[in-house]
Amino acid sequence: MNPAPMAISFTKASACGNDFLIIDGAAAPADISQFTQRICDRHNGVGADGVEWLFPAPDADVEARLINADGSAAEISGNGTRCVAAFLCADHGRESVAIRTGAGVKTCTLTARNGRAYDFEIALGVPEFIAELVIPTSFGDVRGAEVSMGNPHFVAFLSEFWPDWQARAAEIQRSSCFKHGVNVELLVVQDRRNIKVCFFERGVGETRSSGTGSCAAAVAAIVSGYTDSPVRVHAPGGTQLVRFDKEVFLRGPAELICQGQFFV
Numbered sequence: 001m002n003p004a005p006m007a008i009s010f011t012k013a014s015a016c017g018n019d020f021l022i023i024d025g026a027a028a029p030a031d032i033s034q035f036t037q038r039i040c041d042r043h044n045g046v047g048a049d050g051v052e053w054l055f056p057a058p059d060a061d062v063e064a065r066l067i068n069a070d071g072s073a074a075e076i077s078g079n080g081t082r083c084v085a086a087f088l089c090a091d092h093g094r095e096s097v098a099i100r101t102g103a104g105v106k107t108c109t110l111t112a113r114n115g116r117a118y119d120f121e122i123a124l125g126v127p128e129f130i131a132e133l134v135i136p137t138s139f140g141d142v143r144g145a146e147v148s149m150g151n152p153h154f155v156a157f158l159s160e161f162w163p164d165w166q167a168r169a170a171e172i173q174r175s176s177c178f179k180h181g182v183n184v185e186l187l188v189v190q191d192r193r194n195i196k197v198c199f200f201e202r203g204v205g206e207t208r209s210s211g212t213g214s215c216a217a218a219v220a221a222i223v224s225g226y227t228d229s230p231v232r233v234h235a236p237g238g239t240q241l242v243r244f245d246k247e248v249f250l251r252g253p254a255e256l257i258c259q260g261q262f263f264v
Contacts, residue, residue: 007261010039011087012046015079015254017208017237021048022087025055025065029264033071039262040069046262049204052080060100061088068203075102075151078124078211082108082254086118090256103150111251121251124149124212127219127244135175139168145220149248152178152202153216155185157224161198162186169200183210185217189226196234208237215250218242 008029011022021039029035032053039045050068057063064084066074085097085108095110104125112119128148135142135154144156154172162168169184184200197217199210207213214233221227222244230243240252 006264008035008039008264009259009261010046010051011259012048012257013083013086013254014257015082015209015211016235016240016252018077018079018210019048019257020077020080020083021046021051022084023051023053025053025063028053032067033073035264036067037069037071046260049201049207050074050077050080052077052084054084057100060098060105061094062097063100066102068201070203072203073102074203076106076149076212078122078149078213078215078250079209079252079254080211081106082118082120082122082211082252085110085120085122086116086254086256089113089118090116101150116256118254118256119251120254121249122211124215124248124250126246127215127248129219129223132224133177135172135177137168137171137175139171142168142172145224146182147216147220149212149215149219151212152180152182153185153213154178154182155187155217155220157220157226158186158188160188161196165198166200166206169198170205173200173202183213183216185210185213185220187217187221189221190234192226192228193230194232194234195221195227199235209235209240211240211250211252214240214252215242215244215248219244219248 130146
């Protein structure tokens with residue numbers, strides 16, 4: 001009789017199409033990077049943009065360590081942090097959750113709930129508008145702003161999205177200007193309160209949404225004088241609201257999709 005296969009339990013959640021797997025860190029295998037790549041694979045795994053591994057935290061409700069789909073570590077995901085908050089609220093009936101990330105402790109406040117769908121406002125702290133940059137590329141110079149939300153971003157201002165924007169964003173991402181890699185946001189201003197953004201993230205590539213990316217784009221647009229706070233950030237996966245007055249607050253949904261076991 002064959003023994004039962006070893007399995008790791010997971011919960012899948014999505015925030016505006018930016019999807020994550022949430023797994024108890026106690027179950028993490030020795031090679032957490034390789035396992036994350038396997039389980040995030042969209043053909044031979046469960047499929048996700050990354051895994052939020054949960055560990056006990058002395059100064060928060062939980063610590064969430066984010067590993068991207070390619071196995072690389074990231075400081076924080078705004079959307080991933082909201083997904084963790086939805087998971088904790090579902091289990092414990094909480095209305096406010098403090099989550100330790102690689103960019104510090106972030107507090108998520110529940111603003112609405114409908115079944116497995118939650119809406120949170122998350123306090124993401126003080127952003128750093130680092131510099132305006134011009135990035136040389138094979139298709140010409142690209143003007144934008146370097147912004148830190150506890151993780152690195154480059155926000156490029158466009159009049160309209162390029163048809164081949166993914167390839168161009170990937171080239172921007174490979175620029176030697178960014179020593180620690182960068183998340184790329186391509187931004188089109190619609191009016192003083194609305195922007196459209198496409199996202200190309202470290203360790204993942206194209207994503208349907210990004211929490212910290214939405215914040216970086218909104219901050220860049222506000223600081224550059226194109227928009228006023230609060231700003232609605234429209235992305236392929238949905239809309240999030242960013243307000244910025246010294247600190248940044250991000251409001252958006254998170255939905256629990258499914259639970260299951262992945263054979264090791």
